[in-house]
Amino acid sequence: MTIAFDLRTAPFSRWDVINQVTEPAHGYYARLVSAEGHTSVTSYSDWIDVRARNVSPEHLLDVIEKLPLSADRLNRLRRATPRRHGAKVMLCDEVFRYSDFSYTRRRWCPGCLHEQPFHRVWWDIQAIRRCPSHRTALVDTCADGKTLHWWWPNFDISPDGEALGRPMAVHALGATFESYILGRLGYADRLFAPIIDTCDAGTVIEVCDIIGRLLSNPWSADLPEMPSDATEVGFQALSRDGPHLVETLRAWIRVRVPDAMKTRGWTIVFEWVRIQQNALEDRKIAGVVKTAIRKALALEARGAVDPIQSDDFLKEEIGLTELAARIGVNRKGLPAVADALGLRPEREWYRAPVKFDPVEADTIEHHVRRMMTRVEAATALGMASQDIQPLVDAGFLRSFSNVIGDGPVGHRFLVRDIQKLLDFTGGLPQMKHAKSRSLTTFARNEGLRMGDAAVKVMSGELDCIRGENGKPGFRAVRVIIRNRQSH
Incomplete structure (x- = not known):
């Protein structure tokens, strides 16, 4: 059975004050009190037996719903009113935390109140500190410094009669936090932020x-x-x-x-x-x-x-064991390779499992699959395999153990490390008429291993040029012969 509306038991005698689209129940309730000619929300509420000393938007919504408002007005009032469900609050189909809202004092934008004196629901969201339209900080005190609480029902003037609003320039909404939240509430164009769009x-x-x-x-x-x-x-x-x-x-x-x-x-x-x-x-x-x-x-x-x-x-990260199995190598050797590629910093104090994102994992796999054996590295550099070690000992070439899957045993070398040495030798100048001898001859005459001579080249101890013999790596290097000065 539907109980007919009875003016004698209605909480208000006027309800022709139109509630705005963004106006919550507690703001509209205050304006209804003002329309009754009263200057205190709490005093009027006591008179009609409504608890209003502590603002409860959903409770005041229940009171207003007793009025014969149109379905459209009721729907937009319900949508604009924060309603608590335990520790959460529903507003405009969005889920907030109860702690996101505060009703201890009123906050407002003077520019908005000058345009239309009513309370906007987002002013109660504590994280919103600026008006996105007028680009000014929200205020919670009057010009005399007094805090304005919810007992006061008017939104155009303060209890002392001063205007709460003032003319302010209106700006297009920018890509700000406030504009984003208004867009989520449906009160502005929606801004897209892919990382957080799926969050409440x-x-x-x-x-x-x-x-x-x-x-x-x-x-x-x-x-x-x-x-x-x-x-x-x-x-x-x-x-x-x-x-x-x-x-x-x-x-x-x-x-x-x-x-x-x-x-x-x-x-x-x-x-x-x-x-x-x-x-x-x-x-x-x-x-x-x-x-x-x-x-x-x-x-x-x-x-x-x-x-x-x-x-x-x-995307989902890949652990060492999984990556090693995917490449077909020993798990123990991968951390050193990752370090060499700059994909895993040394973490003296860090003992958490080592993982790589998909791009890093693909990079490691690419370089590991192309790694050279000692013989292959020596051939590329124009040396015998035993000549590699001096370059390793001197720090010009890094060797990796424990990275062996299927294939020959022994240490492995990164192609990009080999390429750095080749770039160096290939970048030496050419001097057609300079008196020089090959690095191989120089090493033999000086009683040096080819690898030790190569270290001298890399260290800058020898004046070297690049020959035109088309040989690989250090076999193309020639050492300039200087005339000895007599004393």
Whole structure:
């Protein structure tokens, strides 16, 4: 049975005050009190037996729903009213945390109130600190410095009669945190931020706060202060793709993190971040934060210069055992190869499992599959196999053990290391009329092994040129003969 509306028991005598699209129940309720000619929301509420000393949007929505409002007005009022469900709040089909809202005092944008004096629901979201349209900070005090609380029902003037609004220039919405949240609520054009678009609104605030707090402070092992603009800083880092997030973190690490800390594990360098990241309910975004920070730290620890190009690092990582099995080599040898390729910094204090993102794994596999045996390396360099060792001992060539799968036993050499030596010898100048002898002859005359002579070439101890005999590597090197000065 439907109970007929009874004016005598209605909470208000007027309901022709039209509720706005972005106006929540507690703001509209205050305007209805003002329309009754009263100057105190709490006093009027006591008179009609409504609890309003502590603002409860859903409770005041229940009161307003007793009025004979049209279905359209009721629907938009319900949509614009935050409604609590345990520790969560639903607003415009978005899920927030209860702690994201505050009703202890009123906040407003003077420019918005000048245009239309009513409360916008997003002013209650604590993370929103600026008006995206007027680009001014939200205020919570009148011109005389007094805090304005929810007992006051008017939105055009203060209790002392001063205007709460003032003319302000209107700007197009920028790509800011505030504009993003308004777009999620459906009150502005939607901004797209692929990393956080799948998160609920409350998680977006949490993640922006974590990254923003990090980027807005010097490096610290302990939880630092939360600057007022930290949420915006975090949003700017998270608002684009994975590479943008990594490069933003890298820039911060480069300047803020001590060099001695860069080679330690992310759980040590970013201990407070790890704790907060671990507490995120959304494990997908928690994983993104962890992976991006680890990637940024690893790149800076090994002194990488080029920016990251792909977000493949966000895909599932590959462990040493799995990668070794995929390539068909010994697991024990891969860390040394990864170090040599600059894909795994030395981490004296880091004992976590070693993993690589797909791009790194593909790079390691590419170089491992092309590695040369001692005989192949010597042939490429124009030497006998026994002549390789002096170059290894002198640090001009790196050899790797424990990287043997199927094939000949013995050490392996990276093709790119061999190529560096070939580039050096190939880059020597040519001097057609210079008096010179081949490096092979020089070594024999001086009683040197070819490998020891090659070390002298690489060390710059000999004046060398490149011959035109077309022979490979050090066999093309010629040593200039200097006339000895008599004393």
